[in-house]
Amino acid sequence: MITFDKVSKQLGGKTVLNEISFEVPKGETFVIVGLSGAGKSVTLKHLVQLLVPDSGTIRIGDDIISEARGKELERIRRRFGVLFQGAALLQWLTVFENVALPLRELTKMSEKEIEKTVREKLRLLNMEESMNVFPADLSGGMQKRVGLARAIVMDPEIILYDEPTSGLDPVTSRLIDQLIENLRKELGITSVVVTHDLHSALAIGTRIMMIDGGTIVENAAPQDFIKSTNETVQRFLESQYITRRGAWEKGMEHHV
Amino acid sequence: MIAPFKEIYRYLDLPVRSFRRLGRIILLACHDMGNALIMLFSATLYIRTIWTPRTRSRVAVQLYVTGIKSLGVITVVAFFTGMILALQTGLELRRYGQEVNIGTAVTVVMIREMGPFMTGLIIAASVGSAIAAQLGTMAVSEEIAALEVMSINPNRFLVMPRLVALAVMMPILTVYTNILGILGGGIVGSTQLGVAFQAYIDNATRYAENKDLYVGLFKAFVFGIIIATVACYQGLSTTEGAVGVGRATRQTVIISFLMILIIGYMITRLFYI
Numbered sequence: 086m087i088t089f090d091k092v093s094k095q096l097g098g099k100t101v102l103n104e105i106s107f108e109v110p111k112g113e114t115f116v117i118v119g120l121s122g123a124g125k126s127v128t129l130k131h132l133v134q135l136l137v138p139d140s141g142t143i144r145i146g147d148d149i150i151s152e153a154r155g156k157e158l159e160r161i162r163r164r165f166g167v168l169f170q171g172a173a174l175l176q177w178l179t180v181f182e183n184v185a186l187p188l189r190e191l192t193k194m195s196e197k198e199i200e201k202t203v204r205e206k207l208r209l210l211n212m213e214e215s216m217n218v219f220p221a222d223l224s225g226g227m228q229k230r231v232g233l234a235r236a237i238v239m240d241p242e243i244i245l246y247d248e249p250t251s252g253l254d255p256v257t258s259r260l261i262d263q264l265i266e267n268l269r270k271e272l273g274i275t276s277v278v279v280t281h282d283l284h285s286a287l288a289i290g291t292r293i294m295m296i297d298g299g300t301i302v303e304n305a306a307p308q309d310f311i312k313s314t315n316e317t318v319q320r321f322l323e324s325q326y327i328t329r330r331g332a333w334e335k336g337m338e339h340h341v
Numbered sequence: 342m343i344a345p346f347k348e349i350y351r352y353l354d355l356p357v358r359s360f361r362r363l364g365r366i367i368l369l370a371c372h373d374m375g376n377a378l379i380m381l382f383s384a385t386l387y388i389r390t391i392w393t394p395r396t397r398s399r400v401a402v403q404l405y406v407t408g409i410k411s412l413g414v415i416t417v418v419a420f421f422t423g424m425i426l427a428l429q430t431g432l433e434l435r436r437y438g439q440e441v442n443i444g445t446a447v448t449v450v451m452i453r454e455m456g457p458f459m460t461g462l463i464i465a466a467s468v469g470s471a472i473a474a475q476l477g478t479m480a481v482s483e484e485i486a487a488l489e490v491m492s493i494n495p496n497r498f499l500v501m502p503r504l505v506a507l508a509v510m511m512p513i514l515t516v517y518t519n520i521l522g523i524l525g526g527g528i529v530g531s532t533q534l535g536v537a538f539q540a541y542i543d544n545a546t547r548y549a550e551n552k553d554l555y556v557g558l559f560k561a562f563v564f565g566i567i568i569a570t571v572a573c574y575q576g577l578s579t580t581e582g583a584v585g586v587g588r589a590t591r592q593t594v595i596i597s598f599l600m601i602l603i604i605g606y607m608i609t610r611l612f613y614i
Binding site: 130133169175176191235 | 498
């Protein structure tokens with residue numbers, strides 16, 4: 086579904102991505118972990134061409150997004166929904182208007198159909214009651230849920246999550262994890278998640294990739310990831326009190 | 342390197358470094374100007390979408406913000422500009438017994454230069470800086486990126502309504518400034534300089550030409566486009582959080598002021614020499 090082929094990127098004279106290659110199969114939740122400045126968010130931004138690689142190719146199915154321009158780029162971007170780190174809701178629009186924005190701007194749907202779709206998505210995320218509230222009046226967790234509702238309102242094939250649980254309390258974080266997991270299970274959506282939170286990564290990821298200094302140091306299924314012998318991975322796991330010897334079993338029930 | 346040679350090398354290197362820095366500044370300025378013009382061109386192309394109901398309402402909001410919300414400060418500034426002009430020219434003309442001509446002086450100066458100039462400065466400082474701050478905040482909180490990812494072009498969604506509002510409102514506000522400035526001059530003339538209000542108005546309308554008004558309004562229109570372009574470009578290209586927003590706002594005011602002065606001079610030269 087998603088293919089990174091030898092993608093390199095320099096920012097401000099520093100190599101942020103160094104010939105990284107990986108694939109994300111359809112229907113998977115692919116989690117990218119790493120320390121701050123490792124190149125996680127840069128990788129995510131390349132997926133929707135918010136950044137263009139210096140070399141290498143990025144394919145979304147048969148579409149080469151790294152080379153797309155104009156209408157072609159718009160068409161490929163419509164295959165994505167993105168949940169930004171701070172939700173990135175437009176502050177002068179209400180929750181309803183924020184979620185309705187892509188439908189109003191990009192489709193010919195009637196107001197009645199738009200209202201039905203928006204209500205449906207907000208209901209899915211338990212936000213229907215806050216429909217007429219402005220983003221500034223919502224908590225961080227609620228804003229992220231609205232951001233997620235906006236990301237899924239156009240029924241995308243792929244959803245990108247940039248630090249979906251950062252700044253949230255543990256209970257809300259697990260709720261967001263649950264929502265991501267449900268979207269994969271129920272709608273078969275392919276997801277790419279960038280996070281620091283290994284507990285979240287292990288809970289929702291079908292595959293976990295760790296980036297360090299612009300290169301991939303590990304790319305494995307969760308059960309193999311925690312057994313990795315790579316030192317950087319081990320240090321990262323231990324920093325979040327997850328050890329190779331510790332009992333760990335995949336399943337949301339441990340985290341919710 | 343031996344110490345004395347090091348000193349000499351540093352001394353010789355200074356002009357090279359200065360030229361390099363100057364070159365970089367010029368290149369960056371050209372790069373920014375090019376990108377700002379591309380943004381302006383793109384937003385201008387989207388004016389064709391103005392008749393769709395949602396775009397129309399976005400433009401209406403910007404017209405309100407630019408026009409109605411600026412009326413207070415413009416009223417005060419315009420009135421006092423006219424009063425100052427009348428007082429200064431009146432006191433000078435009185436020495437020659439020509440104070441009756443303050444009507445012409447105030448009117449010509451207002452409609453040719455001071456009307457569009459003062460309106461431009463006020464709108465750049467109030468509306469332009471507000472646009473830069475709003476778009477800058479949106480840029481650093483990834484709202485602009487979110488629009489791009491949703492395939493909603495920021496030039497259509499954000500820049501075009503502001504561009505239209507400023508291009509339309511600047512000439513209208515300039516007419517308002519001109520009227521108030523001339524009235525302010527008339528009041529000073531009648532109360533301080535002994536020129537009857539009717540005589541002032543007669544004198545004002547006798548010598549001012551239509552060309553003065555049209556050139557003044559053309560200037561206002563161009564200033565509107567300049568303010569919108571500078572403010573939107575500075576806002577959309579904001580980086581580095583709150584510091585970046587502050588920088589974008591300051592840059593907007595400085596660049597707009599300079600452009601208004603320089604372009605204002607060029608238009609005057611173009612039409613009057």
